Amino acid sequence: MAKRIDYYDxxxxxxxNSRVPSVNVIVTNAADEILTIRxxxxxxxxxxxxxxxxxxxxxxxxxxxxxxETGVLSKITGLVGTYSDPRxxxxxxxxGEARQEFSIVLTAQPISGEPTPSDESREVRWVxxxxxxxxxxxxxMRMRIKHYLADTALPYIG
Numbered sequence: 001m002a003k004r005i006d007y008y009d010x011x012x013x014x015x016x017n018s019r020v021p022s023v024n025v026i027v028t029n030a031a032d033e034i035l036t037i038r039x040x041x042x043x044x045x046x047x048x049x050x051x052x053x054x055x056x057x058x059x060x061x062x063x064x065x066x067x068x069e070t071g072v073l074s075k076i077t078g079l080v081g082t083y084s085d086p087r088x089x090x091x092x093x094x095x096g097e098a099r100q101e102f103s104i105v106l107t108a109q110p111i112s113g114e115p116t117p118s119d120e121s122r123e124v125r126w127v128x129x130x131x132x133x134x135x136x137x138x139x140x141m142r143m144r145i146k147h148y149l150a151d152t153a154l155p156y157i158g
Contacts, residue, residue: 002094016100024049037121045135071116074108081156
């Protein structure tokens with residue numbers, strides 16, 4: 001199976017050969033739980049997200065990726081921040097792509113649907129906000145969620 005390997009400030013990381021605009025979405029329900037997925041490609045927990053396709057806006061990509069990965073239709077409500085640290089490289093073993101991080105993280109609320117796994121997510125579940133950072137996840141995902149949980153008035157820009 002193809003894998004995703006995240007490197008951060010690692011001398012063994014491959015040199016980046018692409019940069020793809022992507023989006024992550026922190027969806028919270030009425031109980032203030034966060035929608036999470038267990039990724040199929042590395043087993044880590046994350047919030048939904050993926051590449052922004054040509055012809056698609058940032059909010060359209062966020063809504064589409066969330067629905068595809070979780071079965072939950074959502075509406076976008078805000079911005080957590082932007083993430084473009086060149087020390088974060090993501091290797092996709094299926095094709096040798098070594099992607100430099102470039103992600104916009106948005107917030108959303110669910111409209112309809114039930115958490116349902118997909119090809120990209122082994123598990124999908126709502127997690128209480130005080131427990132979400134205890135899940136096994138990549139360092140960059142944990143940082144994005146912590147920025148959301150900090151609840152500052154300004155978006156993170158990095």
